[in-house]
Every structure is written in C-alpha cells, then in structure tokens.
Amino acid sequence: MGYTPMIKQYLQIKAEYKDSFLFFRLGDFYEMFFDDAKKAAEELEITLTSRDGGMDERIPMCGVPHHSAENYIRSLIEKGYKVAICEQVEDPKTAKGVVKREVVQLITPGTVMEGKMLEDKENNYLAALHVMDEQTYGFAYTDMSTGDTSVMRIESSWSAVLSEIYNRPIKEIVVDETIDTDLKNDLTDKMQLTLSTVSEHIQLPHEMTPLLADVEDVLLQHVCKQLFQYVYHTQKRSIDHLKKAQVIELKKYMTLDMYSKRNLEITHSMMRNEKFGSLLWVIDRTVTAMGSRKLKKWLERPLLSRHHIEKRLDMVTGFYDQFMERESIRESLRSIYDLERLSGRVSFGNVNARDLLQLQNSLSKIPLIKQLLKEFNQQSLQDMADKLDPLEGLKKLLENSIKEDPPISITEGNILKDGYNEKLDEYRHISRNGKDWIAALERKEKETTNIKSLKIGYNKVFGYFIEVTRANLHLVPDARYERKQTLTNAERFITDELKEKESLILEADEKSVDLEYQLFLIIRDKVKEYIPALQKLADLVSEVDVLQSFATVSEENNYVRPTFANNHQVKLEQSRHPVIEKVMKDESFVPNDIQLDEDKFMLLITGPNMSGKSTYMRQLALTIVMAQVGCFVPAKKAELAIFDQIFTRIGAADDLVSGQSTFMVEMLEANHAIHHATDKSLILLDEIGRGTSTYDGMALAQSIMEYIHDQIKAKTLFSTHYHELTSLEERLQGLKNIHVRAEEINGDVIFLHQIHQGAADESYGIHVAQLAGLPSDLIERANQILTQLETKNVGNYEAKQQLEPANQAEQMTLFVEEERSLTKQPKEEENLIAMINKCDVLEMTPMDAMNKLYELQKKVRGMKGRK
Numbered sequence: 001m002g003y004t005p006m007i008k009q010y011l012q013i014k015a016e017y018k019d020s021f022l023f024f025r026l027g028d029f030y031e032m033f034f035d036d037a038k039k040a041a042e043e044l045e046i047t048l049t050s051r052d053g054g055m056d057e058r059i060p061m062c063g064v065p066h067h068s069a070e071n072y073i074r075s076l077i078e079k080g081y082k083v084a085i086c087e088q089v090e091d092p093k094t095a096k097g098v099v100k101r102e103v104v105q106l107i108t109p110g111t112v113m114e115g116k117m118l119e120d121k122e123n124n125y126l127a128a129l130h131v132m133d134e135q136t137y138g139f140a141y142t143d144m145s146t147g148d149t150s151v152m153r154i155e156s157s158w159s160a161v162l163s164e165i166y167n168r169p170i171k172e173i174v175v176d177e178t179i180d181t182d183l184k185n186d187l188t189d190k191m192q193l194t195l196s197t198v199s200e201h202i203q204l205p206h207e208m209t210p211l212l213a214d215v216e217d218v219l220l221q222h223v224c225k226q227l228f229q230y231v232y233h234t235q236k237r238s239i240d241h242l243k244k245a246q247v248i249e250l251k252k253y254m255t256l257d258m259y260s261k262r263n264l265e266i267t268h269s270m271m272r273n274e275k276f277g278s279l280l281w282v283i284d285r286t287v288t289a290m291g292s293r294k295l296k297k298w299l300e301r302p303l304l305s306r307h308h309i310e311k312r313l314d315m316v317t318g319f320y321d322q323f324m325e326r327e328s329i330r331e332s333l334r335s336i337y338d339l340e341r342l343s344g345r346v347s348f349g350n351v352n353a354r355d356l357l358q359l360q361n362s363l364s365k366i367p368l369i370k371q372l373l374k375e376f377n378q379q380s381l382q383d384m385a386d387k388l389d390p391l392e393g394l395k396k397l398l399e400n401s402i403k404e405d406p407p408i409s410i411t412e413g414n415i416l417k418d419g420y421n422e423k424l425d426e427y428r429h430i431s432r433n434g435k436d437w438i439a440a441l442e443r444k445e446k447e448t449t450n451i452k453s454l455k456i457g458y459n460k461v462f463g464y465f466i467e468v469t470r471a472n473l474h475l476v477p478d479a480r481y482e483r484k485q486t487l488t489n490a491e492r493f494i495t496d497e498l499k500e501k502e503s504l505i506l507e508a509d510e511k512s513v514d515l516e517y518q519l520f521l522i523i524r525d526k527v528k529e530y531i532p533a534l535q536k537l538a539d540l541v542s543e544v545d546v547l548q549s550f551a552t553v554s555e556e557n558n559y560v561r562p563t564f565a566n567n568h569q570v571k572l573e574q575s576r577h578p579v580i581e582k583v584m585k586d587e588s589f590v591p592n593d594i595q596l597d598e599d600k601f602m603l604l605i606t607g608p609n610m611s612g613k614s615t616y617m618r619q620l621a622l623t624i625v626m627a628q629v630g631c632f633v634p635a636k637k638a639e640l641a642i643f644d645q646i647f648t649r650i651g652a653a654d655d656l657v658s659g660q661s662t663f664m665v666e667m668l669e670a671n672h673a674i675h676h677a678t679d680k681s682l683i684l685l686d687e688i689g690r691g692t693s694t695y696d697g698m699a700l701a702q703s704i705m706e707y708i709h710d711q712i713k714a715k716t717l718f719s720t721h722y723h724e725l726t727s728l729e730e731r732l733q734g735l736k737n738i739h740v741r742a743e744e745i746n747g748d749v750i751f752l753h754q755i756h757q758g759a760a761d762e763s764y765g766i767h768v769a770q771l772a773g774l775p776s777d778l779i780e781r782a783n784q785i786l787t788q789l790e791t792k793n794v795g796n797y798e799a800k801q802q803l804e805p806a807n808q809a810e811q812m813t814l815f816v817e818e819e820r821s822l823t824k825q826p827k828e829e830e831n832l833i834a835m836i837n838k839c840d841v842l843e844m845t846p847m848d849a850m851n852k853l854y855e856l857q858k859k860v861r862g863m864k865g866r867k
C-alpha cells in the first residue's frame with residue numbers, strides 16, 4: 001500500500017520546493033506534512049498533529065487557517081525561510097479525483113511584497129552574485145516593491161563584495177549552484193543572508209529581456225539574468241513595474257567600506273544597532289517614506305562629481321533660504337502616498353479602491369508642489385518644478401470613477417461613482433428603486449394588517465422577509481402570507497408580490513457588484529499604463545523630500561554650505577560632530593578647527609583618554625560624507641576637498657565578518673586602507689597598535705605612519721597614546737602634531753575638548769582611572785609607581801619593557817604569527833619574519849628595534865610589490 005493520492009501529490013510538489021515550507025491548501029487551512037510540519041510547529045509554536053497518509057505510520061502534520069496565514073508567513077520570512085503557497089486551482093466540487101493544486105507564489109525574504117512584511121522606510125533587497133574569479137564579481141540587487149534594480153562590476157576583493165552587501169538591507173542572495181563553499185558560508189553565516197541558487201543555464205523569460213536593455217557587459221548581463229530568472233520563478237505573476245537594470249559605476253562614487261560605514265555609524269549606531277545615534281538619525285527630516293528610503297540610498301553612495309554635488313547643494317541652498325515656502329512644501333509632501341510601492345502593487349494587482357483614492361489625492365497635491373517650487377529664487381528648484389508631471393489624465397480617471405469612501409474589498413461593490421458607467425447606473429437605479437419600493441410596502445402592510453411592529457428585513461440565506469412578532473401572529477392574513485422561517489419570538493413570511501420584487505432587486509445587486517468589479521479591473525489596468533510615469537514622479541518627489549530635509553536640518557542645526565577648493569585641502573572652522581552635539585543637547589559641544597593640505601596632510605593627535613580624540617577624527621569623516629551627499633555641514637566655515645574613499649580604524653571593533661581577534665581586525669583594517677587608499681583618500685587610525693604589547697604596537701604604528709606618509713600621501717588622522725611617536729614630526733614633513741587639551745585643577749582633570757598645536761605633554765591616565773571610581777588605594781599605588789618610573793628617568797616606554805620582559809617576547813611572537821596568517825607569506829618572506837622574531841629585541845633600544853622591524857617589513861613589502 002502506498003501513500004494516498006493527495007499525499008503523493010504533496011510529495012511531488014514538495015520535491016520542487018525542497019528549501020521552502022510548502023503551504024498546502026486543504027479547505028480553509030494551509031497544511032504542512034512530514035519534516036516541514038515538525039519544523040513549522042516548532043518555529044510557529046503551533047500544535048503538531050498527524051494524519052493517516054495511506055502507509056502504516058501516521059504522517060506528522062500541522063496547519064494554519066487560510067485567513068490568518070499572513071502572520072505565520074511573515075514570521076517564517078523574518079526568520080529567513082521561504083514559503084511556497086500551494087493553492088487548489090480547480091473547483092473541488094467539479095474536480096475528478098484529487099483536486100488539482102499548484103504553487104502560485106514563492107514568498108522569500110528578498111521578494112516579499114505584501115504590506116505588513118515590509119518596513120515603510122526601508123528598502124528590501126534581493127541580490128544576485130556571479131563570481132568570475134577572485135577579483136572579478138558581477139553583483140546586482142533589486143527591490144521588488146519599488147522595481148529598482150542596480151547592477152555593478154566589482155573588480156577588487158571578496159571583502160568589497162561583502163561591503164556592498166553590508167551597505168544595504170539585502171535579505172537574500174541568488175548565486176550559481178557551483179559557488180565555492182567558503183564564499184557560501186560567508187554569505188549565510190556572516191552576512192546572514194538567505195541563499196538561493198539558480199542553475200548555470202539561465203533562460204530569461206522573453207518578456208523580461210527589455211530589463212537588460214542598458215546592460216552591455218556580458219558579466220553584468222549574466223548576473224541580471226540570474227536575478228530576474230529567480231524573480232520570475234518566485235512571483236509567477238505580473239512584474240511590469242520592474243525598471244530597467246541600472247548599471248552603477250563604482251568609481252563614480254565614494255567608497256565607504258563596511259568597516260567605515262559601521263565605525264562612523266552612518267545609518268546605525270554601533271551600541272544599539274539602530275538608527276538612533278547615527279548620522280541618519282540626525283539628518284533624516286524627510287516627510288515621506290520614499291524620501292527616507294532615498295536618503296539612505298544617497299548615504300550608501302556619496303558622490304565624487306563636484307558638479308553633481310554642487311547641483312544638490314544649490315537646491316538645498318534654495319530651500320534653506322526660503323523658510324516659509326519650504327514649510328509649505330513639507331506640508332504638501334506629507335500627504336503624498338508611497339507612489340513607488342504603489343506602482344509595484346498596481347503591477348501585482350494588489351491595489352484596492354482606497355489605494356487608488358490615495359493615489360488620486362497624492363496626484364492632486366502635485367500642482368501645488370509645482371507652484372511652490374516655482375516660488376523659489378533658485379533656478380534649479382524652478383527647473384525641478386518643470387519636471388514634475390501631475391499626470392492629469394490619471395487623476396481625471398480616478399476622480400471620475402472612485403467613490404469618496406470606498407470599502408477595502410473590491411468584490412462587494414460600492415466603489416465606483418454614479419455617472420461613471422451607464423449600465424452600472426441602471427442596475428443601481430433598479431436596486432435603489434426596489435429598496436424604496438420595499439420601504440413603501442412595509443408601510444402598506446403595517447396599515448392593512450394593523451401590526452405596528454411589522455418589518456421587512458433581509459438576510460443572505462432567506463432573502464427578503466416580513467417579520468411578525470409572536471404576539472401579533474393572529475393578525476397575519478393567512479391567504480397572502482407564506483411562512484418562511486420560525487424564530488423564538490417571531491415568524492418570518494413572504495408574499496408573492498415581495499418574491500417578485502426580490503428577484504429583480506437581487507439580480508440588479510448581483511449584476512451591479514459584478515460589473516463594478518470588472519470596471520475596477522479595467523481602471524486598474526489603465527493605472528498600470530502609468531507605472532513608468534508614476535515611478536518617475538516618485539523619484540522626483542523623493543528627491544525634493546531629501547533636499548528639503550537637508551535644508552531643514554541645516555537650518556535647525558546651524559550647518560554651513562561647504563565650498564570645494566581646486567587643490568586638495570580641508571579647512572574647517574569651528575567644526576562639530578553632528579551626532580554628539582545633538583546627543584549632548586545642552587549646546588556644550590566644543591567646536592574645533594581642522595586643517596589639512598598638501599604640505600601637512602597627516603595629523604598626529606595625542607591627549608588623555610576621554611578627551612575627544614576619536615570624536616575629532618570622526619567629525620571630519622562625517623563632515624565629508626555629509627558634504628558629498630549634498631548636505632550642509634556642522635561648522636562655521638567649511639572649505640573641503642572631494643575624497644574618493646574613507647578608511648577607518650576606530651574603536652574596539654569586534655569583527656563582524658570573521659570573528660577575528662581585535663588585534664587581527666585592527667591589522668586587517670589597516671591593511672585594507674594601505675592597499676586601497678590614494679592621495680585623495682581619508683584615513684582615520686585611532687590608537688593603532690594598542691591591541692598588542694607596547695613594543696609591537698608602537699613599532700607598527702610608526703611603520704604604518706611612515707608608509708602612508710612616504711608612499712600613499714592620503715590625508716590621515718592618527719591618534720595615539722605613544723607619546724614617543726610625536727618626535728616623528730621632525731622627520732616626516734607632511735606630519736603635524738596636535739593635541740587635545742585637558743587641565744588639571746586641584747588634582748582633577750578637566751577636559752576642555754580643545755584641539756591645540758603640538759604634542760600633549762601628560763597622559764592623565766591615572767586621573768581618568770580616578771574619575772572612573774577605582775579604589776583610592778589603588779590610585780595611590782599607581783601614582784607611586786609612576787613617580788618611581790619617572791625618577792628612574794627611563795621614560796614610559798622603556799620602563800614598561802623592563803616591567804614585563806617575558807610578556808614582551810611572547811607578544812612579538814604572537815604578532816609574527818598573526819602577521820603570517822594575515823598575509824600567508826611565501827618562504828622567503830617567512831624567513832625574514834623569522835629573523836625579526838629572532839633578533840634579540842630586549843638587547844636593543846626601542847628605536848633601534850622599531851627601525852629594524854620597519855626595514856624588514858619594507859623588504860617584505862618590496863617583495864610583494866615585485867610579484
């Protein structure tokens with residue numbers, strides 16, 4: 001005996017959707033069987049039951065009601081699973097044998113479209129990746145709800161791919177079946193993506209080929225096909241709103257790698273991993289969900305073209321200068337619906353009359369926005385007004401057709417206006433007249449029977465009826481009244497006259513509902529024709545929203561429009577940290593100047609802990625990002641250069657990608673910067689080397705600085721606790737010492753957070769420890785040791801070595817070990833490193849040891865350069 005026919009059908013369908021939960025429609029439920037059932041019962045906390053499947057053992061089963069399935073599906077999708085919806089595709093009443101069933105949609109984390117599963121202000125991306133070789137990748141991503149698709153060639157390293165993924169809310173990625181396991185693990189374990197595969201032999205459905213019209217590169221075509229084929233496979237429905245894939249040339253945008261984006265807390269704060277406390281949190285004053293999503297996109301890719309940056313800044317200036325008009329624009333934007341996502345839903349056939357009414361209301365605001373934009377003195381805003389198309393034709397169509405207050409359902413009528421369609425008016429006339437007629441009949445029957453409480457009612461099962469309470473039954477004219485239904489307190493009757501009218505009214509009602517539905521579908525199809533125009537409008541409106549947001553925040557926070565000099569220099573007067581100044585609220589943030597130019601392009605920052613070194617470094621980076629997305633910046637005066645990349649090594653970052661040690665991460669980040677930075681880049685290195693022993697740390701710090709100084713010439717801010725490094729200023733021409741001042745008053749350290757020229761002279765470490773509340777005995781002992789060290793006159797650095805020689809050598813070995821694993825040197829380099837390892841560092845002076853190390857490292861590097 002085998003499985004029952006239905007279970008056989010289930011297994012057949014399930015075989016095609018192995019990696020998804022199969023929601024198998026059975027009457028009013030979606031059922032799951034076998035392992036799916038066990039897993040779903042656990043994940044959804046629903047009861048696991050079983051059923052007879054035709055074999056000896058019972059089959060595990062669990063199910064969710066059809067009408068509340070959405071919440072269960074959402075819950076699975078949020079956990080990264082996929083759900084295949086399998087419906088009955090023929091009427092069970094007429095079906096012979098097992099009802100025919102088919103998967104009608106595959107819902108996956110990257111392709112969800114349904115309202116509740118999407119965050120209004122967040123994009124939801126599905127990506128695709130094709131690996132050509134270790135340095136060449138094709139990468140594409142699409143937001144199915146808005147129809148935007150971007151595709152790019154990444155010619156760098158695997159980590160650049162990971163950065164692209166990390167930079168945006170990508171939920172799922174489509175890869176070739178043959179992808180390398182290590183890469184696969186990175187995508188699933190480290191980037192937390194749902195992985196989907198497509199076969200090598202991709203057949204793009206014919207109707208989707210126009211989406212590739214602007215993509216010439218074969219690699220990019222391939223990855224787009226991968227993406228679209230998967231979209232087609234999951235949706236099984238109209239996807240007319242998908243826009244042509246847009247090729248992104250990465251070299252046109254500033255590179256903000258994963259580390260920097262995280263370290264600088266551009267869109268999420270590190271502590272809580274949420275918007276609060278991030279740059280986005282400060283500058284997002286958009287009023288539409290479309291605007292908010294666009295702002296994030298802009299932050300993902302700051303611009304490099306001065307022309308484009310200035311264009312945005314011009315418009316921000318326009319908004320900034322005219323407060324009243326800007327406020328009016330903000331007000332009108334508020335009532336604009338999410339046109340971008342609406343286009344997607346129109347395409348999927350998911351809109352109801354209320355959506356269309358909102359669309360109509362949104363469109364009716366466009367002429368006002370146009371008119372307001374014309375009132376700005378700034379020419380570029382007036383030009384923007386000309387570009388906005390209020391889609392009069394579409395607005396008229398909706399105005400003439402959709403009623404003021406339509407119901408949610410589109411199948412129960414009452415959604416279209418009188419006068420829109422003659423036939424519909426006719427049915428409605430019969431139905432309404434009929435209802436008047438019934439009211440008249442009720443009055444007449446009351447009079448003739450003399451039953452005051454008589455009433456005529458209607459229900460779906462029995463149709464129209466005359467209801468008479470039990471007490472009045474003796475007054476019922478038996479000849480005319482035919483008994484229909486008995487209730488506890490009343491009887492219900494029908495008369496021939498009522499019966500006749502009933503069928504007329506019901507027929508008209510039914511016809512009118514049917515017709516309304518048909519007419520609505522036609523309207524929806526007409527709206528579909530406007531999708532590209534709606535998308536263009538959505539794009540412009542969201543741009544207006546972001547630009548007004550920049551102006552609003554710039555005015556509220558006293559930002560200034562940056563200017564760009566022709567030479568690569570930075571001159572910020574009274575610069576501030578945009579986020580910390582907001583968090584501090586009380587306006588106590590201390591502004592500082594920042595100056596970097598081609599002669600002095602490196603700043604070495606010293607100063608006590610907690611004095612504001614990292615803040616100072618970060619504020620420069622954030623200022624640059626803000627300027628290059630087109631926003632004003634937190635300073636009194638800002639002359640900036642355009643930076644091609646920003647690299648950061650700030651804070652005690654645990655590694656989000658590989659789970660490496662702090663020191664290893666530090667080296668990886670430094671290594672990344674050193675390999676990719678140019679003289680147009682910004683590098684921020686915060687206390688590099690502190691993850692290892694003083695000796696290694698300082699050696700590395702110095703060699704890194706020398707390397708950047710001599711070979712890269714990137715603008716660099718370098719903070720350190722190694723005071724010894726400040727003497728480098730004498731040797732490295734491009735380097736300047738600055739320090740953050742703190743004052744000691746009556747034994748307490750007062751942080752002034754002011755940046756001054758030259759090196760700091762004291763470390764204040766013990767005072768900070770005191771402020772942190774360490775026991776007073778301990779503080780006293782620390783002071784004693786410090787005095788001893790100072791009187792021995794050996795200086796901090798050497799003294800520390802004498803205190804911990806064993807540890808020292810251990811650390812050195814550790815460093816070499818890590819360095820080895822980091823670069824996987826071939827034999828010759830390894831020998832050199834072994835030499836470093838062997839030199840009896842404890843016999844050398846610190847400077848000699850560092851120089852030796854630097855020299856050897858240079859050789860290693862030279863070797864690498866030759867390869």
Ligand SMILES: Nc1ncnc2c1ncn2[C@@H]1O[C@H](COP(=O)(O)OP(=O)(O)OP(=O)(O)O)[C@@H](O)[C@H]1O
Pocket residue numbers: 580588589590591607608609610611612613614615616753
């Ligand atoms: N310019 C400033 N004005 C006012 N407060 C500031 C300023 N800069 C920093 N602070 C405050 O000081 C705190 C410490 O700053 P920050 O982390 O930059 O110090 P740091 O010198 O890098 O410390 P550490 O050496 O311990 O890493 C900040 O959280 C902020 O509250």
